Amino acid sequence: MSLHSTTPQFKDNAHHALHDAQLQKALGNVRNNFVERRASAAARLPEFDALRDSARAIKDHVLAHLDLYLERYEAQVVAQGGKVHFARSAQEACDEIVAICKAHGAKSVTKGKSMVSEEIGLNAAIEAAGMEAVETDLGEYIIQLRGETPSHIIAPAVHLNKEQVEEDFRRVHTHLPIDRDLTQPETLLSEARGILRAKFLGADIGITGANFLVAETGSSIIVTNEGNGDLTQILPRVHIVVASLEKIVPTLDDAAQIMRVLARSATGQDMTVYSTISTGPRRPGDVDGPEHYHVVLVDNGRSRMIGSEFEEMLRCIRCGACMNHCPVYHAVGGHAYGWVYPGPMGAVLTPSLIGVEEGGQLPNASTFCGRCESVCPVHIPLPKLMRHWREREFERHLNPALQRYGLRLWAFIARHELVYRLLTAIAMPILAWLGRKSGRFSHLPLAGGWTQYRDMPAPQGKTFQEQWRAKGGRCS
Amino acid sequence: MDQSPVRALNFSHGSVMTETPPSFVPPPDEAANRPGPETRPVFCAIAWLAQAGQSGPCFTGGYALPASKPRVGLLVTCLVDLFRPSIGFAAVHLLEEAGCEVIVPAQTCCGQPAYNSGDRADAKSLALQVMQSFASCDYVVAPSGSCGGMLAKHYPDLFADEPDLHATAIAFGAKCHELVSFLTDVMKITRVDAHYPHTVTYHDSCSGLRELGIEAQPRQLLNSVQGLTLVELAQADVCCGFGGTFAVKYGEISDAIVTHKVAQASQAQAEVLLAGDLGCLMNMAGKLARQGSAMEVRHIAEVLAGMTQAPAIAAAPERAR
Numbered sequence: 073m074s075l076h077s078t079t080p081q082f083k084d085n086a087h088h089a090l091h092d093a094q095l096q097k098a099l100g101n102v103r104n105n106f107v108e109r110r111a112s113a114a115a116r117l118p119e120f121d122a123l124r125d126s127a128r129a130i131k132d133h134v135l136a137h138l139d140l141y142l143e144r145y146e147a148q149v150v151a152q153g154g155k156v157h158f159a160r161s162a163q164e165a166c167d168e169i170v171a172i173c174k175a176h177g178a179k180s181v182t183k184g185k186s187m188v189s190e191e192i193g194l195n196a197a198i199e200a201a202g203m204e205a206v207e208t209d210l211g212e213y214i215i216q217l218r219g220e221t222p223s224h225i226i227a228p229a230v231h232l233n234k235e236q237v238e239e240d241f242r243r244v245h246t247h248l249p250i251d252r253d254l255t256q257p258e259t260l261l262s263e264a265r266g267i268l269r270a271k272f273l274g275a276d277i278g279i280t281g282a283n284f285l286v287a288e289t290g291s292s293i294i295v296t297n298e299g300n301g302d303l304t305q306i307l308p309r310v311h312i313v314v315a316s317l318e319k320i321v322p323t324l325d326d327a328a329q330i331m332r333v334l335a336r337s338a339t340g341q342d343m344t345v346y347s348t349i350s351t352g353p354r355r356p357g358d359v360d361g362p363e364h365y366h367v368v369l370v371d372n373g374r375s376r377m378i379g380s381e382f383e384e385m386l387r388c389i390r391c392g393a394c395m396n397h398c399p400v401y402h403a404v405g406g407h408a409y410g411w412v413y414p415g416p417m418g419a420v421l422t423p424s425l426i427g428v429e430e431g432g433q434l435p436n437a438s439t440f441c442g443r444c445e446s447v448c449p450v451h452i453p454l455p456k457l458m459r460h461w462r463e464r465e466f467e468r469h470l471n472p473a474l475q476r477y478g479l480r481l482w483a484f485i486a487r488h489e490l491v492y493r494l495l496t497a498i499a500m501p502i503l504a505w506l507g508r509k510s511g512r513f514s515h516l517p518l519a520g521g522w523t524q525y526r527d528m529p530a531p532q533g534k535t536f537q538e539q540w541r542a543k544g545g546r547c548s
Numbered sequence: 549m550d551q552s553p554v555r556a557l558n559f560s561h562g563s564v565m566t567e568t569p570p571s572f573v574p575p576p577d578e579a580a581n582r583p584g585p586e587t588r589p590v591f592c593a594i595a596w597l598a599q600a601g602q603s604g605p606c607f608t609g610g611y612a613l614p615a616s617k618p619r620v621g622l623l624v625t626c627l628v629d630l631f632r633p634s635i636g637f638a639a640v641h642l643l644e645e646a647g648c649e650v651i652v653p654a655q656t657c658c659g660q661p662a663y664n665s666g667d668r669a670d671a672k673s674l675a676l677q678v679m680q681s682f683a684s685c686d687y688v689v690a691p692s693g694s695c696g697g698m699l700a701k702h703y704p705d706l707f708a709d710e711p712d713l714h715a716t717a718i719a720f721g722a723k724c725h726e727l728v729s730f731l732t733d734v735m736k737i738t739r740v741d742a743h744y745p746h747t748v749t750y751h752d753s754c755s756g757l758r759e760l761g762i763e764a765q766p767r768q769l770l771n772s773v774q775g776l777t778l779v780e781l782a783q784a785d786v787c788c789g790f791g792g793t794f795a796v797k798y799g800e801i802s803d804a805i806v807t808h809k810v811a812q813a814s815q816a817q818a819e820v821l822l823a824g825d826l827g828c829l830m831n832m833a834g835k836l837a838r839q840g841s842a843m844e845v846r847h848i849a850e851v852l853a854g855m856t857q858a859p860a861i862a863a864a865p866e867r868a869r
Contacts, residue, residue: 083798090804399787403804437798439791439805440664441754456705462666471666475797479662483670486626486657487677493654500630512837512862521799526806526834529631529862536624536633537652545640546651548684 075193075221077426079410082433089404098231099405102224106396109340110447120336127330128450131387134320135378141287141320142369148290152352154365165370166197169279169312172366176310178203178276184294184301185209186281187225187390188316188370191412191425194279206271208300210264217244223406225413226338226392231405234260268300278304278362280350282315283334283389284327285367291351292367293327295334295344302348311350311362316370318386324349330389333449338391373425381460385420387450394444394454400437409434416444416454423461432470435461478518496535504533618735620648621685623678623724625695626657627826628847632861635826638853639691639727646735653681658690660698663706664792675703676713679720687734688724691849692825693756696726701759726756727849728824732765739772742854747777749818750848751809751832752784753825766824769852776851781821782812788823790831806835813843820844820860822851833861 078085089095114120134141146156159165173181181198183189183205195216198205207216211229215222217240222228229237238254241263253259280301282292292313294301305311321327335341354361377383395401395415406414411431413421419438423431435458444454465471485492507513507530516523534542541547620643624636636652643650659674678699682688690696700721707713731737750770756762770778789795789805796802810832813821821836821843823829833845844860859865 083800086798086801090800399789399805399808400798400801402808403801437794437801439754439787439789439794439802441787441791442758443754443785443787446758459664459666462664463668464666466666466668475665475793479665479667479793480670482657483659483662483667483674486659486674487670489654489656489677492656496630509864511859511864512834514838519796521796522834525799525803525838526831527837527862529830529833529837531631532633532858534633536629536636537654539633540636540652547653548651 075190075412077411077422077430079422079426079431079433082408082410082437085408085410086404086437089408094233094236095231095405098233099402102227102230102396103402106340106392110337110393110396111340113336113340113342116342117332117336120333123329123333124449124451127333127389128387130321130326130330131318131389131450134322135318135383135386138317138320138378141322142317145285145287145290145320148287149352149365149367150290152290152365153355154290154352154367156367156369159368159370159372162192162370162372165192165314165368165372166194168368169194169314170197170201172310172312173198173203173277174201176276176364178310180204180206180271180275181277181279182206182208182271182275182304182308183212184278184280184296184304185212185228186279186314187222187412188281188372189279189314190221191316191372192314192370194314206268206275208268208272208304209296210261210298210300213264213268214240217241221407221412223414224392224395225390225415225417231407272300272303272307275304275308277310277312278306278308279312279314280305282313282319284321284330285313285315285319285369286322286324286327286349287320288323289351291324291349293331293347293349295331295347297339297341297345299346302346305348305350305362306360309362310364310366311353313350313365313367314370315367316372316374318374318388330449334389334391337393337447337449377424382420382424382457384452385417385424385457387452388417388421389450390417391449393447393449394452397443397447399439399441399443416458417452420452420454420457420461423464428461428464428468428470432461432465435459436465436471493535493537497538500531500535501533504531506530617647617649618686619684620650620687620689620730621682622650622652623655623658623682623688623690623695623699624652625690625692625826627830628691629655631830632826632847632858634855634858635691635847635849638847638849638855639689641853641855642727642731642740642849643689645740646731646737648687648735651685653685655681658695658698660695660702661792663698663702668706672706675706675717679703679716682720686723687730688720689727689730690724691727691847692827693726693753693760693762694825694827696724697755697759699724726760726762726824728769728852729756729760729762729765732768738768740769740852740854741774742852743774744851744854744856745775746820747779747818748820748822748851749779749781749813749816750784751781751788751813751821751823751828753823753828754785754787756824757785762824766822766848770822770848773851779816779818781816781818788828788832790825790827792827795831802831803835806831810835810839810841810843814841818843820846820851822846822848824848826861829861833863837862 149156157168195205207213214229223231283295284293335344353365394417398415401415409418411422419434422434438458440455512527512529516528628635640650659671663671703717704721707717788809789802836843846860850856
């Protein structure tokens, strides 16, 4: 049931993205706005870096004792009157959720924003079971109308402009007056709010993700800016939390600690507008809340990462700072990555979850510029983890043969200094002579990936080492 | 005393100055068990005798010995070795003017392409080769943040599972530096005596910036060049799209990134674009050349050394500035 990927076609996807003028314009906002806002939020908080260290320590502690905290969390959820379902795979998770929906005779399901529900293909599963699933986060609602997937983990519709949204609203909301004004973001928002209000009130089931699952209390926490999560989980009879198992934190204090770096890293806000804690179903005397409370904990490949060189990826708190700062993401946007998670975190997580055979393009499509790691609130060494995927691919001969043999040939030459010396003493003066007029080449055999787009500077002539030795320079 | 062949090249350029006379500070791993030359004349004499045949530090006679010159192995980097030796000679000049004794052990490649392509075995054998070739050096200096970072940060990672070699790699890494930060942070150079009457802008190459923290050092030295006006490049910390084999494997994406970078360089209203890594420079120069731009691209060492006779990167000979 897991979402189908086009990750193996990453290069084609990227090609189309690079030639999509509208997308390129939209990506300019990511490049500028997110980066500036995060920098200024971080600068406003002197202890920001100390909090990052603390957030890392909390997540590392949890990963080292995950079994303990999962059991504690489950016991607390049960004590509060809820139920926890452990799902090993995407299929199991969807089956569990559909079964809960059916058991309650549901017809309509509202959803808060949840990346793991995208990962497991939940909307398709709910619809296949004959129920309606309505995304209530504005960005998610828009892309649902378009039949798209999120292009960013916190800003799912960041690839769109307001004219496109207007077009979609007019196409779908046909019961509304044709001459209504939809040219302003406010009018678009107001229309979506009106439509969604009815959906909230009519829903049988509300499904939310979780930013944190608190072992101490059995609570789940979501952070949002629209309040849609609150309406999703309070109004329907049944609230289902779907979350991946690494969302566990030991205590409410720990969650609060991480929340201080989460919003700042994500949107540059000090705090999101809503931080909502839900703990079990409605208790006697509660003014609102669901009658039934379920948690579906999704593994879907994560437990395999524990103890592997990719374990650190499980610290991820899904802030999106890595993609906001990534030159490759800025160039091609999120859809080119071809599955659920884009950007540097996606480049590590995708092969971990769907296999390196399918996801192997992504960890290669990085310049290793390290900007992602430098802004990661939990210090995930993303370039290092991408490099580990490249190692796995190299070991298993998954990378293209030409590239492989080219690299091995270079390594052979480099391991034999005399061969290197001899070959370069012949090659560089020839190349220098060939490029002597313009100082560069506009075509070079075997370097088409370079010269198709830019010139290759010509070498100056004899190698440095040859000149150094000729001048009697000291070598030892 | 100085038979350095580079001095014999007789480039017309100035000298490097320091706030205080440069004195040899041993690398951290050696500092603990190595007596300082000034305080332990007997040890120093032994050390001097041991080195006498090679370098011959100035012996002033009598009792006191001057501080010996740090013995710096120049890891010229394969790109500089093959494509732009003038950067190597500029590096030698800067190091010698800063008071170093420069040697250039036979070398090929630091192993970074293999390492970043997942070929750990070849990366390890090349790392061992480099560590062996440069074993006798007090410092290893590269005119590149990316190769410098490979030696200083990634060699230790490469041998993380091999206790003996891990310790060796950590000790080796501790004496490895990128050129400009070595001049400022280790040799305590605060200004250079070069003349370059041009408006320049500087791109922070990623590895140098984020792995080695090189940001203020190049700007400090550039600002000391006579006649030079430094204008900041917008988003100078954003990658140029080179990324080693990335530029070829994902040429189209790399092109989009470098197009953005050179557009910002053009907006900076500078005549010359500088950086500290030849890979990035070739990428940006190649793009500017393809666009027909008049902007020159050079390695920062050429400007700091006052050695800008060679045509700029990707420029025809007559365009030399």
